[in-house]
Amino acid sequence: MLKFIQKIPLTSIFAINRGCYPPSLYGPQGWISLCGNIQHRKSIHIQVSPSPCLADQCPTICVKTAKPDSEYTIKGCIKQSNNTLMSYGHFRSSSTGEIDPSQQPSNGGTYTGVDGAGLLWSLQFPVKEMTVLRVKGLDVLKPLHMDFTVHEGTLTAEELENSCAVAECQLERTFLSKDLECQEVSEGRLRGLIFKPPGKGPFPGVIDMYGTAGGLKSTRAALLASCGFVTYSLPFFAYQDLVKLLMEVELEYFQEALLWFSSQEYVDSSRVGMLGTSTGAIISMVISTMMPDMVRAIACVNAVHHHVLSPFLYKGEHLPFVSYDVDQFKIENNEIRVLNGISDQLNNATEETVIPIEKSKADFLFIAGEDDQILTTRDSAFKLAERLSKHGHHKHEVVLYPGTGHLIDPGLLPVSNKTRHPMSGEMLLVSGGQLNDHAKAQQHSWQKIKEFFKNKLA
Numbered sequence: 001m002l003k004f005i006q007k008i009p010l011t012s013i014f015a016i017n018r019g020c021y022p023p024s025l026y027g028p029q030g031w032i033s034l035c036g037n038i039q040h041r042k043s044i045h046i047q048v049s050p051s052p053c054l055a056d057q058c059p060t061i062c063v064k065t066a067k068p069d070s071e072y073t074i075k076g077c078i079k080q081s082n083n084t085l086m087s088y089g090h091f092r093s094s095s096t097g098e099i100d101p102s103q104q105p106s107n108g109g110t111y112t113g114v115d116g117a118g119l120l121w122s123l124q125f126p127v128k129e130m131t132v133l134r135v136k137g138l139d140v141l142k143p144l145h146m147d148f149t150v151h152e153g154t155l156t157a158e159e160l161e162n163s164c165a166v167a168e169c170q171l172e173r174t175f176l177s178k179d180l181e182c183q184e185v186s187e188g189r190l191r192g193l194i195f196k197p198p199g200k201g202p203f204p205g206v207i208d209m210y211g212t213a214g215g216l217k218s219t220r221a222a223l224l225a226s227c228g229f230v231t232y233s234l235p236f237f238a239y240q241d242l243v244k245l246l247m248e249v250e251l252e253y254f255q256e257a258l259l260w261f262s263s264q265e266y267v268d269s270s271r272v273g274m275l276g277t278s279t280g281a282i283i284s285m286v287i288s289t290m291m292p293d294m295v296r297a298i299a300c301v302n303a304v305h306h307h308v309l310s311p312f313l314y315k316g317e318h319l320p321f322v323s324y325d326v327d328q329f330k331i332e333n334n335e336i337r338v339l340n341g342i343s344d345q346l347n348n349a350t351e352e353t354v355i356p357i358e359k360s361k362a363d364f365l366f367i368a369g370e371d372d373q374i375l376t377t378r379d380s381a382f383k384l385a386e387r388l389s390k391h392g393h394h395k396h397e398v399v400l401y402p403g404t405g406h407l408i409d410p411g412l413l414p415v416s417n418k419t420r421h422p423m424s425g426e427m428l429l430v431s432g433g434q435l436n437d438h439a440k441a442q443q444h445s446w447q448k449i450k451e452f453f454k455n456k457l458a
Contacts, residue, residue: 417432
C-alpha cells in the first residue's frame with residue numbers, strides 16, 4: 001500500500017524576516033542592506049540566486065557596493081532542529097566593491113581558494129565543536145533555509161558569533177523539484193519512500209540504498225528523481241518496524257522490493273537500476289546476481305568485492321562473510337579508525353565470501369574514494385572490474401577520487417571525514433577524505449551517477 005504524503009508545488013520565495021528591520025533597508029530585489037560605516041554612503045548588498053534552488057545546484061553569490069579593496073567575511077548558516085551549521089570565507093572586495101566567490105578566492109575560513117560552492121559544502125558544526133560531521137536526519141519534504149551575512153574585516157568563527165552584519169539574505173535549498181510526488185511505502189514488510197515525476201509514466205526506476213548506519217536516508221533518491229526517474233529510497237533495518245540489526249536482514253526482503261517496485265504501473269520494468277553506498281552497494285550487486293534479468297544498471301559507491309561486516313540471511317541461514325578484527329582498530333582522542341581491522345581480512349578472504357558479480361547482466365559504475373578509511377574500496381573496485389572482464393563482461397567503469405573518503409554524498413551537501421555511527425558508540429568514526437578534494441569528488445561523482453543512469457536506462 002502506498003500512502004500519499006505530499007505533492008510539492010514550489011514557488012519562488014526569497015524569505016527574509018522583514019519585521020526585524022525598517023523598510024528603508026530593503027532594496028528592490030528584496031535584499032537587506034545595512035551600512036556599517038556612516039562614511040561609506042552606499043549600502044552593501046548581498047544576493048544569492050536563484051532561490052529556491054535544488055540542493056545539488058550551485059547558486060550565484062554576489063556582494064555589491066562594498067568598500068573597494070577592503071576585507072570582508074561572508075558567513076553561511078543553517079539552523080535545523082537542534083543543529084546549527086556554519087561556513088565562512090575571508091574575501092577582499094574588488095576595486096569596484098564587488099565580491100564573487102566563483103571568481104575571487106577565500107583567503108581563510110572553512111575553505112580556501114576560488115570556489116563558488118565553497119560556502120555550501122564547507123558547512124560545519126559551530127565553533128565549540130568545530131568537528132566536521134555528516135548532516136543526518138534531513139527531511140527532504142522541507143526546504144533548507146541558509147542565511148548569508150556579510151561582515152567587515154577578517155573574522156574568526158568566535159568573532160562571527162557576536163559580529164553585526166552589514167548585509168544579509170536567505171537562500172532556500174530544496175530536495176524536490178516542482179510537482180514531484182512523494183509516497184510512503186507500506187506494502188507487506190516493505191518500507192521506504194517513492195519519489196515520482198509528474199505524469200503517468202512509465203518512467204525508468206532506481207532503487208537507492210545506503211549502509212550500516214541503518215534508518216532511512218532519502219536525500220539522494222529525491223534529487224535523482226528530479227532528473228526524471230522514479231526512485232525508491234529503500235531502508236532495510238533500524239527503521240519503523242523493520243528488523244533492528246543488520247545481521248537480521250534477509251536477502252529475500254530486497255528480492256521482494258525489486259519485484260514490487262518493478263511491477264508498479266508508473267515504473268518501466270525494462271529500465272530499472274540500483275544505486276548503493278557501502279553495504280547498499282554490496283546488496284545491489286548480490287541481488288543483481290540473483291535476479292539478473294531485472295536490473296539493467298548499478299552504480300556502486302565505495303563497495304567491496306566480498307560480503308563484509310555482517311552476515312545476511314538467505315533461506316533462513318546466514319551467508320559466509322568477512323568480519324572486522326576489532327583488535328586492529330585504532331582509538332585516539334575519542335576517534336576510532338577501523339580500516340586496519342578489515343584490510344588484512346579482505347586480502348586473505350576466500351572464494352566462499354566473494355560476490356559472484358559475473359552472474360549479473362547489469363552495466364556497472366564503480367566509484368571509490370582513494371582515502372576511504374572504512375573499507376578498501378579502491379582495490380575492491382579494480383577487483384570487481386577485473387572479475388567482470390575475466391568473464392567477458394566489459395560494460396563497466398571505475399572512477400577513483402584522490403583525497404576522498406567513504407562518505408560520498410550527492411553534490412553540494414556538506415562534506416564529512418568523520419561521523420557518528422552505531423558501530424562506534426560515543427566515539428567518532430573516521431571515514432577519511434581531505435575536505436577540498438572530497439568536495440570536488442562529491443560534485444563530480446554526482447554528475448557521473450546522473451549521466452550513468454540517463455545513458456543506461458534511456
